[in-house]
Amino acid sequence: MKKITKAGRGELVFAGSLLLLGIYVLYDTVKMEVPEGVAVISPRLFPYFVGTFLIVVSAGLILTILRGNLAVPEGTEPGDPFAPADFKTMSLVVAGIAGHVILLEKLGFVVAAAVSFYLVAYAFGARRIVKDILIAFAFALISYFAFTKGLNIRLPQGIFENLFSSGA
Amino acid sequence: MNSLNLLLDGFATAFTATNLMYGLAGTFLGTLVGVLPGIGPALAIALLLPITMSVAPASALIMFASIYYGAMYGGSTTSILLNTPGESGSVITALEGNKMAKAGRAGAALATAAIGSFVAGTIATLLLAFGAPVLADVAVKIQPAGYLSLMILAFATVGTLLGQSMIRGLISLACGLVIGLVGADLQSGALRLTFGNLNAVDGIETVTVIVAIFALGEVLYLASRHKVDEWAVISVNDKTWMTKSDFKRSWRPWLRGTAIGFPLGVIPAGGSEVPTFLSYAAEKKLSKHKEEFGHGAIEGVAGPEAANNANAAGALVPLLALGLPTSATAAVVLVAFQMYNIQPGPMLLSTEPVIVWGLIASLFIGNALLLLLNLPLIKFWVKLLKIPRPYLYGGITTFALFGAYALNASTFDLQIALAVGALGYFFRRFGMPTTPLIIGLIMGPLAETKFKLALQISNGDYSVLYAGLLTKSIYFILFMVIVGPFVWNFKKKLAIKK
Structure with a gap:
């Protein structure tokens, strides 16, 4: 057995969580409430296969990692694929996505879209605050009108949307 | 010559003004999204799925056919000019094409890719038009147990042929199967893996998963790689696209690429990775200019590009005739069908002839439109590559969130998107291919249905599964x-x- 590197530990944790997920699938299937007399073939059968399959392959992955066969990241970008992850940039992206999710039905699509656009752009190095915010809002407004007026897709409305639709 | 008549009817469907417009829009949008770096054809179609929600089925599927080819073509443009292949099928194109572009022969590389795609696409669509009905006639007789075995074979090949190691592909497949389990069992109504959440009863929206794992996963992964530099886009300023000698060197690779790509699309060989690589190897072996390989040999672009396109059309054969997707892109097309409650399979050709033949006819039209539109518009596509990367990723993220939300207008789908995006990051970080997950997610529930059906017919006798x-x-x-x-x-x- 080779010495496990830091990257290897991360991969082990990931494989371990998948193993636990597989066990949970089996547990969920055992305690599943099956309405009586409806199904000829039990709805438990297939999940049993899937759960067992996940357990077997994640156990296999754990063995593979322990034998020193680590993953090569699947990136297409140049640069060192093994460099440690930049958590600050990543959390900004996550904040952008989470912000969109939280704000969408509270403040409407335009605000939510501008927030996710701006935060992700900021994470990737956009630093001209006024210009970036203007572009974010322009992008959000144009998409809003293209989606709702052009494609008849209903999107949550908020301050901005009402401002424009009351005038129309 | 029944197929021929039906195909002509298909052209009649596709050639109405409305449908032609959708075809044109699809070609344009497909290329537009496909050109954007990091967006492959599967993601391009998934991102564009919501925009056809208010369109009639025939027109929408015609649009998807055009998006399909458009996105493939857009991807090869990016590979040649930027060396960032958006999907495994254009990795090889990037290899030789980018070298050609650097040597000032971008025009020739783009042209041989475009014409090669057109030639391969046209031949392969012809084979599709005549092959799919034959296969469907045979497939009608296949019993549920036979279907199940075909699906398991597809699972196994997709899971083991892709990615760095067999085990990592199978992990991806297993994750897809688990996500596919969530929700009420169709037959008994028993709830599975819903964690008591009412939103999960209808299952996890497939489009949400696809958009999140490809787009959000990719953006998160790029974010984890520190800062990104602006790309060096190679400009196209050739006066001539291809010289006579370029043609001479290209036409055989186009045909050979088609011959390699199409059959490997029909059988579940795990997508376009294998055929493009085989075509490249064959051209390298047969070429009279071996020394140019690795430094920008035109054969190395012409062959794999043709193989890639023929492969995509080949994958539509099992999709239309059997309802079995063998690549991520074909799986997304299956989802598009399901959105309109159309289930591809051997009966489809007889129950929905207008839609299927309209679709096949529009593949021909889309292919021709691409050739007419893209080389003249190349300057416009190159401009797209010059969008500053922060804005590009801001836009992709926001558009992906829109795609995840729009189908069901539900914030629950957005929460799922965030979770699946995180999973997509770990997949990239730990070298797991995403295609098996998509295949498992979409085919898992279909496989379970066949499994139950087989057992029902046999009254619970398991031997039917291998009889x-x-x-x-x-x-x-x-x-x-x-x-x-x-x-x-x-x-x-x-x-x-x-």
């Missing part, structure tokens, strides 16, 4: 696919020891 000749031979092939590589490696090891 017939078809199931037996398919499980034999499966055995060879899985055990074969081990035997091969073992023999090689023995040989080295000697």
Whole structure:
């Protein structure tokens, strides 16, 4: 057995969580409430296969990692694929996505879209605050009108949307 | 000549003003999204799925056919000019094409890719038009157990052929199967893996998963790689696209690429990775200019590009005739069908002839439109590559969130998107391919249906699962696919020891 590197530990944790997920699938299937007399073939059968399959392959992955066969990241970008992850940039992206999710039905699509656009752009190095915010809002407004007026897709409305639709 | 008549009817469907407009819009949008770096055809179609929600089925599917080819073509443009292949099928194109572009022959590389795609696409669509009905006629007789065995074979090949190691592909497949389990069992209504959440009863929205794992996963992964530099886009300023000698060197690779790509699309060979690589290897071997390979040989672009396109059309054969997707892109097209409650399969050609033949006809039209639109518009596509990367990723993220939300107008789908995006990051970080997950997610529930159906017919007798000749031979092939590589490696090891 080779010495496990830091990257290897991360991969082990990931494989371990998948193993636990597989066990949970089996547990969920055992305690599943099956309405009586409806199904000829039990709805438990297939999940049993899937759960067992996940357990077997994640156990296999754990063995593979322990034998020193680590993953090569699947990136297409140049640069060192093994460099440690930049958590600050990543959390900004996550904040952008989470912000969109939280704000969408509270403040409407335009605000939510501008927030996710701006935060992700900021994470990737956009630093001209006024210009970036203007572009974010322009992008959000144009998409809003293209989606709702052009494609008849209903999107949550908020301050901005009402401002424009009351005038129309 | 029944197929021919039906195909002509298909052209009549596709040639109405409305449908032609959708075809044109699809070609344009497909290329537009496909050109954006990091967006492959599967993601391009998934991102564009919501925009056809208010369109009639025939027009929408015609649009998807055009998006399909448009996105493929857009991807090869990016590979040549930027060396960032958006999907595994254009990795090889990037290899030689980018070298050609750097040597000032971007125009020739783009042209041989475009014309090669057109030639391959046209021949392959013809084969599709005449092959799919034949296969469907045979497939009508296949029993549920036979279907199940075909699906398991597809699972196994997609899971084991993709990615760095067999085990990582299978992990991806297993994750897809688990996500596919969530929700109420169709037959009994029993709830599975819903964690008591009412939103999860209808299952996890497939489009949400696809958009999140490709787009959000990719953006998160790029974010984890520190800062990104602006790209060096190679400009196209050639006066001539292809010279006479370029044509002479390209036409054989186009045909050979088609011959390699199409059959490998029909059988579940795990997408376009294998055929493009085989085509590249064949061209390298047959070329009179071997020394140019690795420095921008036109054959190395012409062959793999043709193989990639023929492969995409080939994957539509099992999709239309059997309802089995063999690549991520075909799986997304299956989802598009399901959105309109159309289930591809052997009966589809007889129950929905207008839609299927309209779709096939629009593949021809889309292909021709691409050739007409894209080379003249190349300057416009190059401009897209110059969008500053922060804005590009801000836009992709926001558009992906829109795609995840719009189908069901539900914030629950957005929460799922965030979670699946995180999973997509870990997949990239730990070298797991995403295609098997998509295949497992989409085909898992179909496989369960066939499984139950087979057991119902046999009254719970399990021997039905491996009884017939078809199931037996398919499980034999499966055995060879899985055990074969081990035997091969073992023999090689023995040989080295000697």
